[in-house]
Amino acid sequence: MAExxxxxxxxxxxxxxxxxxxxxxxxxxxxxxxxxxxxxHAAEISFMGTQARMDQIGYFSLMVVFLVTAAFHGINGVYNALINQGLKGTQRRVVAGVLTLAGVLLVGQGTYVALHMNGFL
Structure with a gap:
């Protein structure tokens, strides 16, 4: 049996x-x-409705935490899948750096959009 x-x-x-x-x-x-x-329903979703939901602190907070956890979960999963495929040494460090940068940029852009949708910026 395989280990x-x-x-x-x-x-x-x-x-x-x-x-x-x-x-x-x-x-x-x-x-x-x-x-x-x-x-x-999908036909009822509008930009103004999204802004109204984002004005609610509970919804806004949930969406920002959702963004951060989804980014971490996805990037950490991709990183570990690559390690499982044999990524080592310098390549592993470069991939870790690129994925970290991608995660920071993703969370930064998502937070920026959320703050605009909330009317804070």
Whole structure:
């Protein structure tokens, strides 16, 4: 039988955060899906409605935390998948740097848009 291999070492902070963000994302995606597909149907979604939702501190906060956790979860997952494929040494450090930069830019742009939608900027 094949031996199970994973670059995630149990008990590390990346292992723990990958699981915690997964649990949070399932709940946040459920909330997002119900709100934007059942409570408000797709034809009823408008720019002004989005601004109105973003004016509510609870919704705004949830969307920003959703953005940060989704970015971490996705980037950490891609990084570990590449490590599982044998990425090592200098390539591993370069990929880590590029993914970190991509994550920072993604979260920065998403937060900027959220602040504009909220009317703060």
């Amino acid at each position: 199970h291999y994973s670059s995630f070492q149990r008990g590390t902070w990346r292992w723990l955060f990958q699981r915690l963000t997964a649990v949070f994302l399932v709940g946040a995606l459920g909330f997002h899906f119900v709100l934007l597909h059942f409570v408000n």
